[in-house]
Amino acid sequence: MTLQLALVAILVIAATAGLFARKRATGLRGGGIRLNSLPNYHALFVGLWTALPALLFLAIWAPVQSGLVEQAVLASPAGQQLPDFQMVRDTILSEARDIATGRIAAGFNPESNAIAPVYSAAYGKYSMVGSALAVLIALGSALLAMRLVKVDFRARSGVERLMMGLLVGASLIAILTTLGIVLSLLFESLRFFKQVSPTEFLFGTSWSPQTAIRADQAGSSGAFGSVPLFWGTAFIGAIIAMIVAIPLGLMSAIFLTQYAPARARAWLKPILEILAGVPTVVYGYFAALTVAPLVRDFGLAIGIESASSESALAAGLVMGIMIIPFVSSMADDSIAAVPQAMRDGSLALGATKSETIKKVVLPAALPGVVGGVLLAVSRAIGETMIVVMAAGLAANMTANPFASVTTVTTQIVQLLTGDQEFDSAKTLAAFALGLALFVITLILNLIALRVVRKYREAYE
């Protein structure tokens, strides 16, 4: 709690220091001299230089403090009696933390109740030290910055340099996020591949990730062959969904751009876009509750005995509908980019509108459409909620659309939301699947973006 107080204190100190600086700068101007920078810039300069170092310190201190507190707790008499086993100890420690900060009243483990007071005391001590240091830093830098407020001091360039740093820092977040994704996926996947060989993961055809608790139990090893998952993903996302989305999306785009009157287009396009805005959990619920029974009954009616109520067809159909506006707007863009002269040339030769579209506009727009379809595939195979709710869990390799298949994203959710111990191969497998998914979508996106860009250049 004291760290939050320190945060408020720092901000208050920065604001007052800024106000003082402004007053001082205005006072300097009183003698009729021109200042190099406006008083407001002096205020900003002093305020920023007061707050930033102290905030930086707090940001570094917070993780250091939790390490220090943990050490102090473990060194205490009560802490030394804790079990050595890492996982149990961590559970007890985090429970003690929750008790100490008042989030829960009492812990599940008796040990955590015993060490909560120790935790609380250590926490209090270290956060007191940290807050005091942070406030001192703020005061010190305020004094230093205040001394710079003079007639010819270039406060504005100082402020602008700081702002520039802030801008660069903000844009680096994107790189950091990418790096974070790659590193965290790689790190956990490597731990997974220590237990399961990469060849088995990539080329194995049997998937049953439940590892038994005791080694002598039946099926204790678990099988981590991911081929059926990737087949299921491709079957639902790249085949069934695209069979729905490509014709409907493409024809919608053609109708809206070439045939529909401008007023109808202005209404129809946003309504069509709603399809892309509906949350995927809603699609998933709809697929599971309404579409899946319909598909199963249809399957039984045409004589397919094995028709499942978790069929690939139901999930793929709904996913295809969700992708329609995406395909449609990509096709729209690439059709609009075809030069009018090509269209006019075809019409002038006597071709009808549909002949022009089929023989001239579409071939010219094809690279853009293909790029859009690739992006749509990448979106479909990364889609989670529809398949979690409507597709099955059985890892089948079948091309029967009425049977149940499972997908990569379904399995990731399944692996990470059951009862789990964090270091088991089962949990780590989710990260390996995530890494594979990330790499595949990345490649698809890169190809798609390249295709689209190259094609745009051709007509500009």
Next chain:
Amino acid sequence: MSSRAASRWTDGSMGKRVAKRYAAERRFRLFGLAAVGLSLAFLAFLLITMLMKGIGGLSLEFLSNSDATEAANAGVWGALKGSLLTILVTMAIAFPIGVLSALYLEEFAPRNRWTDLIEVSINNLAAVPSIIFGLLGLAVFLNFMHLPRSAPLVGGLTLALMTMPVIVIAGRNAIKSVPPSIRDAALGVGASKMQVVFHHVLPLALPGILTGTIIGMARALGETAPLLMIGMRAFIATPPRGITDPSSVLPVQIFLWSDEVDRAFVEKTSAAIIVLLIFMLLMNGLAIYLRNKFERRW
């Protein structure tokens, strides 16, 4: 020559050919209309199904109660509050970072390998599946930084990383559409580059940026998968008091209820979907309103 004979327009065979081509033309047009019609019919089917199933479940109690084991007592208030807190965290982080990096990339960045790298990562992040962000949140925020599980703080952070690229892309387009003459005029009267950007370009681009931000926020509001990854799927019967309390969010609540065996939860799930859709509609409506009111053609 035969080609000369074929171009006699009064010929009967020619009339037939023209008629055939016109029929093909009408057919093609009809296909297009059917494609649009089919898509819209599906949308209508979905919305009407949800309305029919859920409208009976909407009541004041439903809006003010939180999750419960008995379907009769279950409500959405706890999840709704969790969603709002999560979105607030997302907004507080993604908006400033997104706007600042859009400004940097569009107005200041030199063309070199570093800015290319930034650009490529932003474009890629915008297309990374949302579940990957959930894995990132699980590995970094929970296992590495030990932030509280299933709290709006962690959910908001994860969604912020996901929404930030959307805001950057929308922001860059809005900044690009501010005409150079504005910048030239401000530079001409002696403003510094930074003053030009913050006093003139940013205010003019802000409506466009806000529109993009609201659309990104609406998407974050409906997102489920990454939040499942960071543990936001527990049964929580009390609304959260702050951003570090364990909480549920609306889409996850829908997911959890959809798994219940009790048939009474079907109505609750559909009613919660209606509430979620109303919020999304409001946010998108606000975005369209902003765009129509402030959009300027230079």
